[in-house]
Amino acid sequence: MTQKSASTVVELNQLQFTWPGNPSPTLDIASLNVKQGEHLFIKGPSGCGKSTLLGLLTGINTPTAGTVTVLGTDLATLSASQRDKFRANNIGYIFQQFNLLPYLSVIENVTLPCQFAKQRKQQVVGDLNSQARKLLKKLRLPESLLNKPVTELSIGQQQRVAAARALIGQPKIVIADEPTSSLDFDNRTAFIELLLEQVNQANSTLLFVSHDPTLESLFDRTINLQQLNQAGEPL
Numbered sequence: 001m002t003q004k005s006a007s008t009v010v011e012l013n014q015l016q017f018t019w020p021g022n023p024s025p026t027l028d029i030a031s032l033n034v035k036q037g038e039h040l041f042i043k044g045p046s047g048c049g050k051s052t053l054l055g056l057l058t059g060i061n062t063p064t065a066g067t068v069t070v071l072g073t074d075l076a077t078l079s080a081s082q083r084d085k086f087r088a089n090n091i092g093y094i095f096q097q098f099n100l101l102p103y104l105s106v107i108e109n110v111t112l113p114c115q116f117a118k119q120r121k122q123q124v125v126g127d128l129n130s131q132a133r134k135l136l137k138k139l140r141l142p143e144s145l146l147n148k149p150v151t152e153l154s155i156g157q158q159q160r161v162a163a164a165r166a167l168i169g170q171p172k173i174v175i176a177d178e179p180t181s182s183l184d185f186d187n188r189t190a191f192i193e194l195l196l197e198q199v200n201q202a203n204s205t206l207l208f209v210s211h212d213p214t215l216e217s218l219f220d221r222t223i224n225l226q227q228l229n230q231a232g233e234p235l
Contacts, residue, residue, distance in 0.1 A: 041215065056075075058087050059087055
């Protein structure tokens with residue numbers, strides 16, 4: 001975190017989430033606050049609710065009880081379309097399953113968020129395609145691949161494209177769900193260095209989910225979701 005700030009960008013208050021048909025909550029979190037510019041490492045075993053939590057933080061899911069407030073906005077007060085717009089403008093998300101569009105090229109996938117998010121497009125310095133190329137170069141993606149469909153890329157290469165897509169336009173919050181799981185050591189190091197460089201430049205808040213304990217020391221704070229979650233039954 002490059003500069004300290006008292007501003008809270010993520011606040012959970014008495015949060016509960018129960019999947020339809022389940023008798024008990026998947027998540028039950030009394031309180032969690034994340035500050036502007038903070039780099040938060042979220043860990044916990046598989047099934048403890050990490051992906052469910054990320055879905056709530058982005059407005060993909062809505063809480064059963066309690067509140068999720070992001071950048072001063074209670075996400076439950078927004079309509080589905082408003083949550084989509086809010087997410088596009090303010091949150092860069094590196095999905096565990098990538099969620100790339102197979103019929104678009106690498107460059108088109110990376111620049112896609114800025115086509116729908118005016119705020120993020122305004123944050124791009126210079127030409128949008130040039131910025132995308134710079135990000136992909138730093139992530140060691142060969143230039144020869146940039147105009148190819150993403151379906152022609154390896155899994156590790158697709159993951160780097162997903163990272164560049166999340167980073168472009170300097171979103172206020174970057175959420176990364178197991179982003180290094182398909183990368184070898186060299187590419188993992190390059191990815192982490194770029195990610196931290198970009199979030200520091202923008203004073204963005206980083207929420208990073210990972211099972212990799214070697215990365216934990218790079219972050220300002222760690223939470224163990226299994227310990228934080230008071231739900232009686234595991235996911």
